[in-house]
Amino acid sequence: MLKTRLIPCLLLMNGQLVRSERFSLHQVVGNPIHQVERLNAWAVDELIYIDITREGAHGAVRSDQKIKGEDELLDVLHAVSRTCFVPLTFGGRIHTVEDVRARLAHGADKVTINSAAVERPEFISEASSIAGSQAIIVSIDAKARADGGWEVCSHNGAQPTGRDVVEWAMEAERRGAGEIFLNSIDRDGMGNGYDLALIEAVSEATRIPVIACGGVGRFKHMVDGVRAGASAVSAANIFHFTEHSTQRAKKTLHDAGVPVRMAGVKVR
């Protein structure tokens, strides 16, 4: 039976791992390479790295920080991929098919694309035709509208686009996306659970897998996400601050009757 995937999402900003709150507050939590070694040993099912460094922000990077630009970022990806034997997704600042190729060549198995796809939807088809749909995840940052429904926001959530999230997810699927990474801006870093109505609306409208993200404060929230229709559950902050977090997440899912891969899970 197909297992529900548990996918920690690691956010990189100026070369450091950070935690995020409502897409605006960011706090440094560690070194990206040490973290992958820790998670790999903990039997996670997949890893997603997203570089949320603001475009053009490199001038502000301190000299003691590890990544200064694109080349160094790709070096980190390469280092991470050498010890990561689960699927590895890399996202952030991907605008061209060359950006996609460079990440795959440095060890990513998939990429997430977000703002560039919103600006030029054909980019989804171009990327999936060179790399295969399975390698292209369209990442959608959703913000609840006052009158119901959700609006797609681009540029790390900063820019409202006027697009409806459900319609955009359907278009992404039509254009060749292999999966949807669905993040709720309103729930990001709040710890009060996923936006379940959002997950339900998008997974009902599409046939490709939906990875839910944004809002997990307790592992039980992941069970709710699966019941709302998510094929995979993701979270960021909870994995930084909770001991044995991936194992406890798996156990919570398993105990609730959600099929998960139990390899490496010692907390039974």
Place this chain on the structure above:
Amino acid sequence: MIALVDYGMGNVRSVLNAFESIGTGARLVSDPADVVAAEKVVVPGVGAFGDAMAALRERGLAQAVRDAAAGGSAVLGICLGMQLLASRSTEFGEHEGLGLIPGSVDYLATDASLRIPHVGWNDLTVRRADAILSGLGEEPTFYFVHSFEFHPSDPDAVTAVTDYGRAVTACVGSGRVFGVQFHPEKSGDDGLALLRSFVAC
């Protein structure tokens, strides 16, 4: 020597990393003569069947893989590389495959409520433990991502299946030609165990 066939499609970096981690270097090879001479050949691949076959043929690698197999080299096809072992595929039109394991690759028709592609970790039910499937631990799980399925003409060529609404072909094997629909290089310890068995076969 393990030759990893480089035809411009596929997650070759991940496969190289995996072989490196089990202490056996694989070499990325694009010269047909090197493929024919290799003791073991790995055909990786992601993307569309027709494009992959065209790329292999253009580089003289399709015939090289056939010659290597005919000469007794062990061949392992991974994901799309496994499907390429078939005689033909109906993905975006009719395409001829390598023909190393007779059969056809068709759209993964299953329960309409299930998501396509079949993405994620799934269990393996071994039907015939050949050389690459004999060293696995208990309840092995592997990472799959595919929308098409290999149907060998000889049912005995299906060495393992996975459950996705029904029994779906997961592994094929015939003599020293092996194919796995999943990605062993991305399937944690179970995947590395399978690659070790291939190295030892």
